[in-house]
Amino acid sequence: MPHTEDLSDLLKQRLKKLQVLQKKGKTTFAYSFKDKQDIGSVTSKYFKLEASQEGEKAKIGGRIVAFRQHGKATFADVADSSGKIQLYFAADVLGKRYEELSELDIGDIAGFEGLVFKTRRGELSLKVEKYQLLTKSLRPLPEKWHGLKDVETRFRQRYLDLIANPRAREIFSIREKALRTIRNFLNDKGFAEVDTPILQPLYGGATARPFVTHHNALDRDLYLRIAPELYLKRLLIGNMEKVFELGRNFRNEGLSIKHNPEFTMLEVYQAYADYNDMMDLTEKLIKEMVNVASGSLKITYQDKEIDFSKFEKISMIESIEKLGKVKVSFDMNVAELKKIAKNNEIKLQDFWGKGHIINAIFEKLVEPQLIQPTFVTDFPVEVSPLARTNQKDENLAERFELIVFAREVANAFSELTNPIEQRKRFEEQIKTEARDEVPQVIDEDFIKALEYGMPPAGGLGVGIDRLLMILTDSYSIKEVILFPHLRTFE
């Protein structure tokens, strides 16, 4: 039991009430409640009843969220995960048990049996014949009308957000549907869901700082994965032709409106396919997710209409000329490209070559303009260390990103399968991008695996949280993650 001195009066009252009930031998924390019907199935079965008409008996349970007392009649609202229904307690039905109604409070979890009927005003209700406290609630719920608004409390005590705010429930229901859609979609197409290590002896597949942890028995450091990519490719080498992983990545970087240190990522790999196949797959998958989430391919995000019925396609260099209004090409020398970047207030790093500079120009001048779903293709090889070189231009990679509302939603490429070139790319990357904090090491075991032969393959990554932000019109990533990262304190 919590210490009494720093408790609010409300909590003290409830604790006292609990003790009184327990002294009387009443159940205050029940073990179970069998044969409970979903409120949602009761309401959908009887919604057609006429006012004052009766249905059949039902047994329901849930959290009491409101009371309206009228002397010898009392109304209450009870909610479970499937819905909400009104309860009607009448003194002439309940007799002595009516007098004992005060053992129930708002917030309690309780079970009810009685006759389903519609009131004179047409509200579907349960005329309670038996009721039973299942769990006594000791703390007051947030306000019934305004709900819970304090952002910090909403995220720290998400359960209160879910109890009080219907919108929170909707968002996480959409999230659940979206995840199910991904699994069904890929299962139907013959992809196998796999689980690869989250604790990795080396990290790779992206550039980001990792979280470091320690295995005591082996006495060695391990990293929480920043991406599953290199393990999934090992599966392609192991003759698993179509695999996907839907899981958490961890990146030890700053927090923002679109960054949480752990986030959900979908990665899909298909042997004998290339980035054009992945583009096709991406478009179909995203369309299905949008449709499932909103029932339409046109949605509104932050007051802008986004139309998922058609996906634009443009190459990076083309987009810079068309939307960025500057001409860039790999025929220019580095000095010329740096000048363009400088003119547009783009910060450059010393080690950057043409590819990085062009990519930076794209991100600054073009990306913010890409609101409608757009595949941007043909990224510079220099910023695509795991992608295969474009057959027509060795400066470019067979890679695309799907941009929606200026955000990268998906990233895919024809996978680099040549172990000799892969080693070169890694070496290049380490030379130029060496980070001070954590050493970058080549994953020799991955190179070794490639040396056994990886089939040609297309790979795709989708940032699920960012996509869900768009699907649920959420401004912050915290809105779509059940327990977003917040500083903890005593």
Added chain:
RNA sequence: GGGCCAUUAGCUAAACCCGGCAGAGCAGCGGACUCUUAAUCCGAAGGUUACAGGUUCCAUUCCUGUAUGGCCUACCA
């Protein structure tokens, strides 16, 4: 990491500019009421104004610091 803003009762919030007894609604408590649904009506409560300092006769209000959160920015394919 840097900048701006916020923190008042369990919840939603007023007063803060321009210093003078912190005012409500909901929830809770007592009472009336047998079809209400943000029920209604009557009554009595509930506050270390995030925390620690400072200025002042007087601080929720002005100043400084700390904590937490939000937004912007930086880092982050």
